[in-house]
Structure formats: structure tokens, C-alpha cells
Amino acid sequence: MRKATLYQFSLPMEAGVILRYQRLKTRDGLLVHLRENGRDGWGEISPLPEFSHETLDQAKESTLEWLQQWCHNPVQDTMQPEDSALPSVAFGVSCALAELNGELPEGADYRKAPLCTGDPDDVILRLGSLSDHKIAKMKVGLYEAVRDGMVVNVMLEAVPDLQLRLDANRSWTRLKAGGFAKYVNPDYRQRIAFLEEPCKTREESLAFGRETGIAIAWDESVREAGFTVEAQDGVSAIIIKPTLVGSLARCRQLISEAHQSGLEAVISSSIETSFGLTQLARLAHWLTPDSVPGLDTLDLIQSQLIRCWPNSTIPCVTQEQLETVWSDECL
Numbered sequence: 001m002r003k004a005t006l007y008q009f010s011l012p013m014e015a016g017v018i019l020r021y022q023r024l025k026t027r028d029g030l031l032v033h034l035r036e037n038g039r040d041g042w043g044e045i046s047p048l049p050e051f052s053h054e055t056l057d058q059a060k061e062s063t064l065e066w067l068q069q070w071c072h073n074p075v076q077d078t079m080q081p082e083d084s085a086l087p088s089v090a091f092g093v094s095c096a097l098a099e100l101n102g103e104l105p106e107g108a109d110y111r112k113a114p115l116c117t118g119d120p121d122d123v124i125l126r127l128g129s130l131s132d133h134k135i136a137k138m139k140v141g142l143y144e145a146v147r148d149g150m151v152v153n154v155m156l157e158a159v160p161d162l163q164l165r166l167d168a169n170r171s172w173t174r175l176k177a178g179g180f181a182k183y184v185n186p187d188y189r190q191r192i193a194f195l196e197e198p199c200k201t202r203e204e205s206l207a208f209g210r211e212t213g214i215a216i217a218w219d220e221s222v223r224e225a226g227f228t229v230e231a232q233d234g235v236s237a238i239i240i241k242p243t244l245v246g247s248l249a250r251c252r253q254l255i256s257e258a259h260q261s262g263l264e265a266v267i268s269s270s271i272e273t274s275f276g277l278t279q280l281a282r283l284a285h286w287l288t289p290d291s292v293p294g295l296d297t298l299d300l301i302q303s304q305l306i307r308c309w310p311n312s313t314i315p316c317v318t319q320e321q322l323e324t325v326w327s328d329e330c331l
Helices: 058-070 087-100 118-127 145-158 174-182 202-212 248-260 274-287
Strands: 002-012 026-035 039-045 135-140 163-167 194-198 214-220 236-238 263-265 322-330
Touching: 002 058, 026 058, 026 087, 026 135, 039 087, 039 274, 058 087, 058 322, 087 248, 118 145, 135 145, 145 163, 145 174, 174 202, 194 214, 194 236, 236 248, 248 263, 248 274, 263 274
Parallel strands: 135 163, 163 194, 214 236, 236 263
Antiparallel strands: 002 026, 002 322, 026 039
């Protein structure tokens, strides 16, 4: 016997969460729940506005189509999650199937590279108190490149065993990126684990890495058509955001190709709920055990969802409180 249920959620965000061009007031998405012969499988489908190509309505329509086929074709499933052109749907459905079939291990990596936000002095005190894995992430490119370079330099100087992951989101021209590097002491540059996509083009980013000795990582590029994972001078990692990338199979393929090319693969969030974050933590423990995942987005949402992050005091929304969009059961 099979049963499929689709839930919808809308959780309030903390004030001040701004994406590229808009303030995000709620985190909206879907939860898929599959049941078969006493087994359960869940997955979160939450396209991220301005980053996902698909809207929530498009994701809902595609998910309903898949669920109806899965529920009513129990003998032979003809539609695989990776067949979906919508990455958030492919990832959420593939997670639900992996749980249902016992393929997603229960072990989880709850380490997270903390996001450096707020007053630099407060951030330095917080980072200095970390007991181990002093790996942190900082957004750059929001202010002047020179200012970013000075702040990064101060942080690396103040916390001698700190490794920084930086993310520029392709915001700099080659000239501005050079201005950033100018203010980072050459002796500290090796402690920049990587700088994600510093320039507007891959060619400019590669040139920046070669000329400055600051390692770069591919993020947006990973999700573009025609991208291939390969060893390149100055590139140290690829960032995998499953909600934006696609199915578990696609994520595993990228991770395998990265490791074969000598690159680090880092599982990172797209502001999923606590539910999605705990699944990403399991994925990281399973496929990238040697890399600290980038999952420090829990506090951006005012409520957790069904599955809670360990030791978090944020209130949790239960399954009973969710809106049921669709449900069906078949023999």
C-alpha cells in the first residue's frame, strides 16, 4: 500500500533578511511525505526566491504530477526525480525516496561554518571562543571591496588559527577584486580557504586567483549549463546547494567528480527550514565527511519545522499544524 501527502508551509523570517533585490519576509515551501508498507520518506521542496529558476507554484504543480504517478503506479515507476527540470523538486522528491528506501543514512554532521555578521569586534570574540574547526564564512561584495579586504585582514590577524570562507556572489569587477586583495596581508591569504566567485566572469575569477594566490571556489557556475568539474589552477572547491542543484544523484555525481579532481566539495544551504537542514547535515556526513558543511542559516527563520536542529531553542511547527495540499492512498 502506498500513501502520498503534500504539505505546504510558510514560516516567518527574522527581520532584515535580504536576498539580492528583496527582503524575504517568510520562508515558503512544501513537504513531501511518502508511505509504503510501513516505511516513511520525507523531503523538503523550497525554491529560494531570486536564486531558484522555478517558483513555488511551479514546484507545487510538478510535485503533484510526480506524486500522482508514484501513488498510482506502484508496480513500475517510470518517472525518476532526476527527470524533473526543477531542481528543488528533484532534490526534495529524491530525499523522500532515499528515506523511504533506507538509502539516506541517519548519521549527520551538525558542524557548521558560522556566518560572520554584525560588528567585527563581536565576531572576532565569537570566533576566538570556538574550540575546534575554526572555519567561518563571511559575505563580501556588499560594501566597498577595500573595506572588505581590511575587515578580512583584521579577522585573520586577530584569530591566528582561523580559516575563512568568503562569498562574493560575482559582485566585483576585476579591478575591485584586486582592491580587495591589496588589503589582505600576503601572509594571511593561505588562510582564506576559498573565495566563492569573486568576479563577474569565470575567466576574471581564475585570473584573480592566479595573480593573488587566493584560492577560489565555484558556486553559481556549478548550476550553469555546460559546467564541468575539473582541476584548474587556483580553484580549490565547489559549493553544492542541493535545492538549487537538483536530485541526490546529481549531487553525488558532482561530489564524486570534485574529489576525483582533487577539489573539496562543500554542502551548503539555500535557507532551508530546520527540516531541510537536518537532511543536508545527513547528506554531508554521508558524502563529504571531511568538509565542514555551510549550514549556518537556522537562525534566519523564526520557527523550526517538524525535525529540529540539536540543542536549538527556536520553537517548532508540528506536522499537525501544516496545511495539507493533497493526499492520496492506493493499494
